[in-house]
Amino acid sequence: MIKSLNLGILISGKGSNMEAILKAIRKKRIPIKPAVVISNNPDAKGLEVAKKLGVPTEIIPSKGFTGTRWEYDQLIIKCLEKYSVTPKTGLICLAGFMRIISPEFIEKYKNKILNIHPALLPSFPGLHAQKQALDYGVKYSGCTVHFVDSGVDTGPIILQEIVPVKDGDTEETLSKRILAKEHIAYAKAVKLVAEGKVKAINMASKNQGH
């Protein structure tokens, strides 16, 4: 039996994905220790939710921070280390964390950072993915859990869930339908990684050979 990893979750807002993961851990569905929830936003609703679930929370405000992106990320790393979320012993989930993280942070925690995106990547990366999908007129969308690499929403895909786009959908109704699937997908993906059933293999270049 491998020793369980320590999980750090980074949030900025509601934290409903965080909540889904923490509840799955509590039900013993995922063999991982919920070590810390860190928010860059002091008013993030998810902080209260994490506290209620008995998980330590930390706030590292990004608003008004005048240093570089890497300097900010070093504060996050120091905090993660305090809770033993290291590249060897930990796993990080970005769960609605509304900041781009630095290449240095990604390199240090190579293949140890997961993210969820509300579209079927590689379609509709970046902000307002649900609106992008609606505007394009796709008939199906969904969500993607992937390892984080240095691109925007480009890392190796762990799993995806699909939802239909219905006539008359608005950004709000589609987002809601996708979010319900996100909660299922994220918990499933963390379980796969925590159990060592999925690993990112670094290809020299995804575009090589064309």
Ligand code: GRF
């Ligand atoms: C989700 O739609 C997620 O895909 C995106 O941000 C949203 C976060 O929602 N990255 P929540 O804070 O987990 O409720």
